[in-house]
Amino acid sequence: MRSITTFQLQYAHRFYGFCGEAQYLHGHTGIMTIEVEDCVNEGVNMVFPCNEIKKIAWSVLRNFDHALILRKDDPLISAVLDVYEQQGIMDGAPQNQNIGPAFRTELADAYPNSRLVVTKETMTVEGMIRLTYELLRDKLNIVKITFTSGDNSASQEFGPHKSIPRCPYCGVALNEKGECYKCGYVKK
Ligand SMILES: [Zn+2]
Ligand SMILES: [Zn+2]
Numbered sequence: 001m002r003s004i005t006t007f008q009l010q011y012a013h014r015f016y017g018f019c020g021e022a023q024y025l026h027g028h029t030g031i032m033t034i035e036v037e038d039c040v041n042e043g044v045n046m047v048f049p050c051n052e053i054k055k056i057a058w059s060v061l062r063n064f065d066h067a068l069i070l071r072k073d074d075p076l077i078s079a080v081l082d083v084y085e086q087q088g089i090m091d092g093a094p095q096n097q098n099i100g101p102a103f104r105t106e107l108a109d110a111y112p113n114s115r116l117v118v119t120k121e122t123m124t125v126e127g128m129i130r131l132t133y134e135l136l137r138d139k140l141n142i143v144k145i146t147f148t149s150g151d152n153s154a155s156q157e158f159g160p161h162k163s164i165p166r167c168p169y170c171g172v173a174l175n176e177k178g179e180c181y182k183c184g185y186v187k188k
Helices: 050-064 076-087 125-136
Strands: 002-013 026-037 067-071 108-111 116-119 142-149 152-157
Touching: 002 050, 026 050, 026 125, 050 067, 050 125, 067 076, 076 116, 125 142, 125 152
Parallel strands: 002 067, 067 116
Antiparallel strands: 002 026, 026 142, 108 116, 142 152
16 A cells, blocks of 8 residues: 655756756746555554655755756856855855755755755756655655656656554654654564
8 A cells, every 4th residue: 555745846947958948047846746655554554644754755855945956067056156155145044944954865966055956967857756766765665756847747666675664653664673753662
């Protein structure tokens, strides 16, 4: 069975070097859908609490929200950062609070203080799915990701890797010691 969560990401990007309007800087509301599969956790009678999937995903993906997403060879990166620096917001601002961990992966580097994500490849809906899976595969049993942005949409299925032990009272994943971070339940 699957538990499914959906949330929005507002972002700006462009397809550097692409022959079309998308080579100009523009923005989207992206809709991210993440499907998690496992057995139904008896006790709570659910696969995984959807608000917990959203919380785990959002803790990392919020770096993409109200962010500028540019490919690493795009000259706009230095142009924009020059302006941010002159304005004094490159290394953060009191109003820049929706900050996740400054991750660095094979596919992208996040600079949350500047609300910038620098990607290896052009950030298409397909690219966003690959990035999301890379960032969350160890945290959630993801079997499908769908990302829709404007008229563009893509989805990818992934094989289930393992069953995650969950709390029979809260439904959340237990830590390595078999403890629930919410209610303190310990698996015997
Ligand atoms: Zn676009
Ligand atoms: Zn619990």
